[in-house]
Amino acid sequence: MEFETIIGLEVHAQLLTDTKIFCNCSTKFGGSPNSHTCPLCLGMPGVLPVLNKKVVEYAMKMSLATNSNINKSCSFARKNYFYPDLPKGYQISQYAYPLSEHGYILLDVEGEQKKIGITRIHMEEDAGKLVHDEHNPSSYVDLNRAGVPLIEIVSEPDMRSPAEAADYLKRLHEILVYLEICDGNMEEGSFRCDANVSIRPLGQKEFGTRTELKNMNSFRNVQRALEYEVKRQQYLVENGGTVVQETRLWDDAQGVTNSMRSKEEAHDYRYFPDPDLVPVIVDDAWIEKIRKELPELPLARRQRFVSDYQIPAYDASVLTADKALADYFEEVVKLCSKPKAASNWVMGDVLRFLNEEKRDIRNCPITAQALAEMISLIEDGTISGKMAKDIIDEMYKTGKSPRVIIAEKGMVQITDESALAKTIQTIMDANPNQLKDYRSGKEKLFGFFVGQVMKATQGKANPQKVNELLKKMLVG
Amino acid sequence: MKISSSEVEYVAHLARLEISEQEKEKFTFQLNDILLYIGKLNELNTQGVEPMSHAIAVTNAFREDRVADSIGTEKSLANAPDARGEFFRVPKVID
Known part of the structure; x- marks a missing residue:
């Protein structure tokens, strides 16, 4: 039945x-x-x-x-x-x-x-x-x-x-x-x-x-x-x-x-x-006096997040489920004007850190200002997304601002083409067999070369630039 | 009779009162007299009269949400038949 x-x-x-x-x-x-x-x-x-x-x-x-x-x-x-x-x-x-x-x-x-x-x-x-x-x-x-x-x-x-x-x-x-x-x-x-x-x-x-x-x-x-x-x-x-x-x-x-x-x-x-x-x-x-005192309610806020920030409904519902989290997100967006990036970082790394330690967003060591600053640094090419992953770990652990962490670790991204080209040439010289195989059609080895460049630059190379240069130089 | 002895027994149980058979009979008669007396009110025609729960027409008596000193644990427990530490003590009740 x-x-x-x-x-x-x-x-x-x-x-x-x-x-x-x-x-x-x-x-x-x-x-x-x-x-x-x-x-x-x-x-x-x-x-x-x-x-x-x-x-x-x-x-x-x-x-x-x-x-x-x-x-x-x-x-x-x-x-x-x-x-x-x-x-x-x-x-x-x-x-x-x-x-x-x-x-x-x-x-x-x-x-x-x-x-x-x-x-x-x-x-x-x-x-x-x-x-x-x-x-x-x-x-x-x-x-x-x-x-x-x-x-x-x-x-x-x-x-x-x-x-x-x-x-x-x-x-x-x-x-x-x-x-x-x-x-x-x-x-x-x-x-x-x-x-x-x-x-x-x-x-x-x-x-x-x-x-x-x-x-x-x-x-x-x-x-x-x-x-x-x-x-x-x-x-x-x-x-x-x-x-x-x-x-x-x-x-x-x-x-x-x-x-x-x-x-x-x-x-x-x-x-x-x-x-x-x-x-x-x-x-x-x-009744009217009380009605005027009502704040924006979760449902309305969810709809506004979708329409104003162009983020998916699912993201909007996660972000608005907790008022303090929604406030945090909006503060980050206000400071960096990148709602999608802000949503990804908050929903991904920030929430993961907080959930691991069962911490409340109100006690998050990463301030909205710091997160907005980090997003801006990615946008202007100072750091790569990959570097940002390491930096945000450090931000959570120490509460330091991204600029301080970058300065301390010398983590500025290498975007200078001539410097990167020099590194790539050294790697090509050091790996003649892989180079030969790549040129004879083993395209999978492209990833190997990317890895070598990242290793040589300790992850500081700008990934887009590395890809562009490798595509040109590997062909020979 | 306005009330039966089994109703008296039920009400006594709700009030957690133990009463003897004699008392049950006595209270049944007494309550019956009370109900008969109150029942006189039913002779009035109350059609179109709003029910009321207060004798005076006062509404909206409020207090502001401001904390004042409590009397303290010691005074709170002073009249208790039984207390232990900072608590009232009662026979164990688990539901």
Whole structure:
């Protein structure tokens, strides 16, 4: 039987505000346990939450960037459940009246643009963190994270494969980082994803029973977990079993999903309006003010790179996937006016260096100025492309500018024809047999002579000039 | 009856309360009385009346995003029934 996969994603993104959503405690990551707490985020009796205005504005930015409709009025609700990371016994979230609804983002699926619907975006508070004791029946609670602002972005069940889901996630991540409202760090948990997945026989209208997947802390794991889960459900259905609606945890080490048994019973969160918080009214003037603050978004930037710089769409998507990388590339182009060369060097050598050391472009020892200078030196013939390969290695290792490296190593390219002709003559004299063979038709030996010239000049000879001269001189 | 004893049991479980059979019966009657009393409101015609969640018509009460001092770990843990080092300590919970 052929199956169709149906995936919807729920993303939680921590907002980059300085303070928590309802109190003035710092949101900084890594403070000593329980140091960023106050009576409000500890859930003491008698306290009153007051909404951080920046949280609303950041959530509005994401709403606009995902083509969502911002509701004129929204409000907060209490989601009741008991877990020790939640000091009040309820999480303040939005339920019946979220900030925005009915958005979408565009994905490239096999060369076509596909719309993935966004059901809603709402604001809520994060919970604290639990550390479990391995030897004793105790857990330790750190409430620094309790009350850190989150937005939850809920997608429509519009994705049809794990790869599509991973792509959607990357695009969403990209937008959040471009907007500078979330640092996007998946390992530290500032960008988290849960997935709902089901399968149905191809052609069937009704959705199958879905499972919810949790605990996937990288793009790769989201895709792996979904791939595993789809296979598991197919196997079940094909062998006469049924899929049970449940939450399953991804086990990275084993590469499987496991049922979260303790949560089998249906959730009953008994949502009700939070009487401590007043409704948020967003008027058109406010929306327009926020819209004006939006930066150029990844999709627009990608299209501009292709049209303005004439680089391939693939290159544009690699370069714009990281805002800092795109900024770096544009700086290089501005300084050397050679977009294609800039793209090749950034996508090739610079990214290779960074990937090898898992370094961020912001900490790249090769500054945009230095790279632009090197590209200009190739363009004006001071150095060859081959020399540039060695120079860029040195630039990465030492952080020195190309001119300094060239001066230190005496690496200026030899373009002087008479000097090169002299070298070639010496080589011809020293290799009479090869010369004879070449002249009698063994043209492959041309490469041998090029190699000899490069060796004799320690790679400094201008390759085009060497080719030209050799073609003339070898014929005799 | 506005509420059954099994509903009382369910609500008690959601609230993580252990109640005896006697209490269950008692609470069922008490909650029933409360619900009957509140039910009087249903006699009003509310057609065309917007739902409200607040008694006063205040909106957009905001705070600026400026950090103020937290109270510190020591004070935070001062009321805790159990603590260890800089953490609150609770019975182990893994889901």
